[in-house]
Amino acid sequence: MELQSARMFDAQALPLDVSIVMPCLNEAQSLRHCMANALDALDRIRRIHGLGGEVVIADNGSTDGSQALAAALGARVVQVSRKGYGAAIIGGFNAAYGRYLVMGDCDGSYDFTDAVAMVGQLLAGADLCMGSRFAGGIAPGAMPWKNRYIGNPVLTGMLNLFFRSGIDDAHCGLRAIRKTSYAKLGLTSDGMEFASEMVIKASLLGYVITQVPASLSPDLRDRAPHLRPWRDGWRHLRYLFMLSPTWAFGVPAAAMMGAGALIFLLVTLFTLHVLPGAPRLGVSWSIVGCFMITTGHFAALMALATHFYGVRQGYRPLRPMFRRCARVLTLENALIGGGVAILGSIVLFAIVIYWWSSLDFQALPTTLPLLAAVVLGVIGMQTALGGFLLSVIAGHEAQFCPAAEPAPTADPAAIATPVRQLQTS
Secondary structure, eight states: OOOOOEEGGGGOOEEEEEEEEESSSSSSHEEEEEEOOOHHHHHHHHHOOOOEEEEEESSSSSSHHHHHHHHHOOEEEEEEOOHHHHHHHHHHHHOOOSSSEEEEEEESOOOOOGGHHHHHHHTOOSSSEEHHHHHHHHTSSSSSSIIIIIIIHHHHHHHHHHOOOOOOOOOOEEEEEHHHHHHHHHHOSSSTTHHHHHHHHHTOOOOOOEEEEBBBOOOSSSOOOOOOOHHHHHHHHHHHTTHHHHHIIIHHHHHHHHHHHHHHHHHHHHHTTSSSSSOOOTHHOOOOOOHHHHHHHHHHHHHHHHHHHHHHTTSSSSHHHHHTTTTTBBBHHHHHHHHHHHHHHHHHHHHHHHHHHHHTTTTSSSOHHHHHHHHHHHHHHHHHHHHHHHHTTTTTTTTTTOOOOOOOOOTTTTTTTOOEEEOOO
């Protein structure tokens, strides 16, 4: 549609309930279309939901006159000095007046009238509403094949596996969120991984997440998009693991410690001739077992540290099992446990030395006792040092588990809903 001169709805002042936020970096070519489309969406939101709104252009340093054009077309322009897609969205969200925030790209690929249903979902109780391009339709040439058939399905599947989000398009750029819900997420990502961070943290906090169809069209620019599929795909992937201690550390820890213990047990049973037949695993395999046990123990400590850090930062809840064991998870108990393991290691070393001397200091027939002493010593040292690390993460307190789960609080001024004269097409 052509953008007409701005006018006020019924010449009345409306509260700014909805803010449509678009990140902008040299988008003068597509801005006129996007503004017309966004203002049309606000007109429909007013007629269907009775909510007024605004368009916020979060400019990330444009040099093509996008700022002046956006202001002339009826937008409120916010300058965001920190570079990146996520940084621009965060800057726009923080400056938005609306109680309901809608985000979408400024390249003409999204239809902002799809956000009318999203706002309806928020009004019905959802915290976050995602667009689904696979449900809404992807026009020919709108999405590269590697994004459509490889990147998006793989990353969305992993996100659902790790965080149980239950959505089918985790990287749709058209979405809506309550401003109070946004404020609690504490989003920080500068780049394209911002899209994953929002869904992950919303899932961790148990937000009500819904989705509606959203169409995708080829963008209107005559230059390459800011998105770099391989680079940004990797940034999304690494972020999934960064916010999932279970999959980044916990699962590898359990697998390695379990496999290492099994190897060590089998080597011991073969060495003692408990298992029938010729030995299938020699003592050399016990070195592999030792490596897996000690590395797995270290990974388990990292899983605890990163989980407690996330709880302290307010973007994930404390697991019930840790809450039940809160009295046990202390620095003192870590030092005691580590000390007992170190003492056991020293005793085993003493026994090995005594055994070695009794053989007139000849080579030992098996190194299993010595390796067991090494494993105990390493685990003891890691437990003691890990206890101090967990205490530092806990705010320099001996109690690892937070007594209460903090969450970032919204600035009341930031979520106020001022009354402005609403402009539309």
